[in-house]
Amino acid sequence: MGIRLPGVLRARQFLRRAILTSMATDxxxxxxxxxxxxxxxTKKRYVVPVSFLNQATFQELLSRAEEENGFVHPMGGLTIPCNEELFINLTAYWH
Structure with missing residues (x-):
């Protein structure tokens, strides 16, 4: 019997959708x-490592995306409603 965390489940759902929508791309x-x-x-496309899903801050961004868009993303891929500069600054620490 394992313990499942809501954040991990949410991240898995986002990952599944992102994989399905990005399979035909580069x-x-x-x-x-x-x-x-x-x-x-002003939305820009970024390709990020799956390991970002382990980051608490990235999970917070995913939660915010879920609140704003649910699981329907108008761009066809995972959409994160965040200032681009903030996103770049956050991801710089995760590499």
């Missing part, structure tokens, strides 16, 4: 595509 194995930006016109 996303290397072990990575996923995300769209980052605060509005539709």
């Amino acid at each position: 996303v290397p194995k072990g990575h996923l595509a995300v769209y980052v930006g605060e509005n539709q016109t």
Whole structure:
């Protein structure tokens, strides 16, 4: 009998969707595509390692994305409603 954390389950659901939507694109194995930006016109696509899903801050961003979009993402991939500069600064520490 294992213990399942809600954040891990949520991250798995996002990962499954991201993998399905990014399979036909140029996303290397072990990575996923995300769209980052605060509005539709400024969103940019980033390819990030799957290991980012282990980061608490990234999980918070996923929770925020779920609150805003549910599991429907208008860009066709995982959309993170976050300032692009903030996202870049956060991910710089995870490498």
